[in-house]
Amino acid sequence: MDKKIIAPSLLAADFANLQRDIEMVNKSEADWFHIDVMDGVFVPNISFGMPVLKAITKHADKTIDVHLMIVDPDRYIKDFAELGANNLTVHYEACTHLHRTLQAIKAEGMTAGVALNPHTNIHLLEDTINDIDLVCVMSVNPGYGGQSFIENTYDKVKALKELINRKKAHTLIEIDGGVNAENAKDLIDAGADVLVAGSFVFNSSNPTQTIKELKEIVG
Numbered sequence: 001m002d003k004k005i006i007a008p009s010l011l012a013a014d015f016a017n018l019q020r021d022i023e024m025v026n027k028s029e030a031d032w033f034h035i036d037v038m039d040g041v042f043v044p045n046i047s048f049g050m051p052v053l054k055a056i057t058k059h060a061d062k063t064i065d066v067h068l069m070i071v072d073p074d075r076y077i078k079d080f081a082e083l084g085a086n087n088l089t090v091h092y093e094a095c096t097h098l099h100r101t102l103q104a105i106k107a108e109g110m111t112a113g114v115a116l117n118p119h120t121n122i123h124l125l126e127d128t129i130n131d132i133d134l135v136c137v138m139s140v141n142p143g144y145g146g147q148s149f150i151e152n153t154y155d156k157v158k159a160l161k162e163l164i165n166r167k168k169a170h171t172l173i174e175i176d177g178g179v180n181a182e183n184a185k186d187l188i189d190a191g192a193d194v195l196v197a198g199s200f201v202f203n204s205s206n207p208t209q210t211i212k213e214l215k216e217i218v219g
């Protein structure tokens with residue numbers, strides 16, 4: 001895949017001015033919206049539930065990439081399809097029957113992603129990689145924005161890329177956590193296709209310009 005994707009994470013948006021921030025992303029060079037759903041069980045934080053997600057998807061007019069950091073995600077697959085999610089990512093660590101979950105996501109017309117916590121080895125996807133549209137490599141421990149990037153991510157991305165190529169899969173590699181202008185190019189060079197950026201975008205003085213800067217860096 002040639003086109004590299006920048007996906008601002010709304011977790012870092014200003015919720016007092018959410019519609020303004022969504023419109024900013026709509027008009028920017030960003031490719032996707034990244035939406036983190038946290039349940040306070042799988043991760044030690046709660047983000048937003050269905051009413052807020054409904055308000056977000058009403059205004060967001062780019063590809064909607066939903067990252068579920070929740071236990072038992074199968075319960076909500078249909079709800080996210082109805083909300084307009086284009087990609088639905090579940091955590092490897094939260095799925096007892098990962099293959100079944102992936103099929104259920106696709107049956108609802110979405111692409112299916114699998115996120116890996118920093119401690120989870122990419123080789124656990126050997127038997128499912130051809131069924132996965134996107135692997136989200138967590139480069140922080142999930143739960144909070146604004147954390148420091150884990151350097152081991154580069155080796156992990158390279159190993160995952162090798163697995164994807166060896167299996168002749170068409171899986172995108174997404175990086176989530178601590179992405180900024182300093183590591184973006186190295187991540188793309190390691191094999192990443194999609195960069196999620198929260199704090200780096202929304203905490204900057206000019207988020208539109210920051211998105212543009214990331215796009216220019218990744219090419």
Ligand SMILES: O=C(CO)[C@H](O)[C@H](O)COP(=O)(O)O
Nearest residue numbers: 142143145146177178198199
């Ligand atoms: O999934 C996440 C944390 O669990 C977020 O997407 C992450 O918050 C990205 O934000 P930042 O760029 O601030 O690290």
